[in-house]
Amino acid sequence: MNFIEDLKWRGALNQVTDEEGLLKAMNEGQIGAYVGTDPTADSLHLGHLIPFMVLKRFQKAGGKAVIIVGGATGSIGDPRPTTERQLLSDEQLKINEKGIAAQVTKLFGTDGTKIVNNADWLGPMTLPEFLRDYGKLFSVNVMLKKDVVASRLETGISYTEFTYQILQAVDFLHLWQEENVRLQIGGSDQWGNITSGVDLIHTVEGSDAPAFGLTIPLMTDSTGKKFGKSEGNAIWLNAEKTSPYTFYQFWYNQRDEDVVKYLKYFTFLTPAEIEALAKEVEENPGARLGQKRLAEEVTTFVHGAAAVQEAEKLSKALFSGDVATLTAQEIKDVFSGVPGFETTAATKNVVEFLVESGIEQSKRQAREDVTNGAITINGQKETNLDAEIDPSTAYDGQFILVRRGKKKYFLGTIK
Numbered sequence: 001m002n003f004i005e006d007l008k009w010r011g012a013l014n015q016v017t018d019e020e021g022l023l024k025a026m027n028e029g030q031i032g033a034y035v036g037t038d039p040t041a042d043s044l045h046l047g048h049l050i051p052f053m054v055l056k057r058f059q060k061a062g063g064k065a066v067i068i069v070g071g072a073t074g075s076i077g078d079p080r081p082t083t084e085r086q087l088l089s090d091e092q093l094k095i096n097e098k099g100i101a102a103q104v105t106k107l108f109g110t111d112g113t114k115i116v117n118n119a120d121w122l123g124p125m126t127l128p129e130f131l132r133d134y135g136k137l138f139s140v141n142v143m144l145k146k147d148v149v150a151s152r153l154e155t156g157i158s159y160t161e162f163t164y165q166i167l168q169a170v171d172f173l174h175l176w177q178e179e180n181v182r183l184q185i186g187g188s189d190q191w192g193n194i195t196s197g198v199d200l201i202h203t204v205e206g207s208d209a210p211a212f213g214l215t216i217p218l219m220t221d222s223t224g225k226k227f228g229k230s231e232g233n234a235i236w237l238n239a240e241k242t243s244p245y246t247f248y249q250f251w252y253n254q255r256d257e258d259v260v261k262y263l264k265y266f267t268f269l270t271p272a273e274i275e276a277l278a279k280e281v282e283e284n285p286g287a288r289l290g291q292k293r294l295a296e297e298v299t300t301f302v303h304g305a306a307a308v309q310e311a312e313k314l315s316k317a318l319f320s321g322d323v324a325t326l327t328a329q330e331i332k333d334v335f336s337g338v339p340g341f342e343t344t345a346a347t348k349n350v351v352e353f354l355v356e357s358g359i360e361q362s363k364r365q366a367r368e369d370v371t372n373g374a375i376t377i378n379g380q381k382e383t384n385l386d387a388e389i390d391p392s393t394a395y396d397g398q399f400i401l402v403r404r405g406k407k408k409y410f411l412g413t414i415k
Helices: 003-009 019-027 046-060 090-108 127-133 140-145 164-178 188-205 244-252 256-266 271-283 289-303 305-320 328-335 350-356 363-371
Strands: 032-037 064-069 113-117 181-187 212-216 340-343 375-377 399-404 408-414
Touching (some): 003 046, 046 181, 046 212, 064 164, 090 113, 164 188, 244 328, 256 271, 271 289, 328 399
């Protein structure tokens, strides 16, 4: 399959301005495609991974990958459907730019990849130059009809955000002229901005200039929920913001109804490999082979093979209850989402400890659970009612981990 056919098979193509023209340009020699991302945070999240996967496929098809880290556009803010974005300080923008550039380099490597910052060409431009060279080429009537602008007309949109589409169009023109970029890739909500860039190139370089836009469908799960959210929290690509274990578990816990869709979109497995996994999911869903392969592939792509091995080690420790050998950092990564409590390093009777920590509601229930073998502390079952618990003896004195029953964990932080 060619680049476009592959995207269609994977469910990764929403719109393309000129399918035949794009394939012709790709066949005639290496061209560039770009994805832009504004540094609104110091890390990318799963929402950013959606267009980057298509750019990576373009790169694997022989093209050049160009990524804009939008130092200039990030200082303004891409219009949102409802409200104005909060502006960031120059200092925070620089921090964010550095973090995102490092992540993009890790995902794409340095061979066949170019990372640029639009502050380099938009920053030196004066307002008269902007209005003379570019403002004159855009019709306000056309700009008002762009989806993201039209949706804001009733509630109001600032002139700053209104002009964002011109800046993005200038980005495309600049990369067309300087980096042989012929294709811009973005989410479905970017269609208006992308076509503005195509139109600008045709105006400046001629109507037959090869410039193309491609958008990706809105990614949702089988329930209709927007992809990339986990209980309302973003899944970050930065290992310090979302641990590789949590990242791995996000993919492993996907529904059977979604796993084949995500295997197509977020992995580079062949159609034959994915179809074989789809059969396994249908015939033996309990084995979760599709989810396991999905978690392995995406975690390897984002964090590397060693992160997969670590995540699988922690998963086995959690499943078996063998947590005594885990490090403090591993405990933090694995159990950050369980009910937590604070305690001191002072030694306490096990019954009193369980009640004071809020793990048990009464001393009677605490004594019953201890006697019945339902309490495990730092991986060791505790059945002695007279036992003295020293919270500081494990995990570098930072945490104490309590399990009640087979699956209910509580993580204590020692103050």
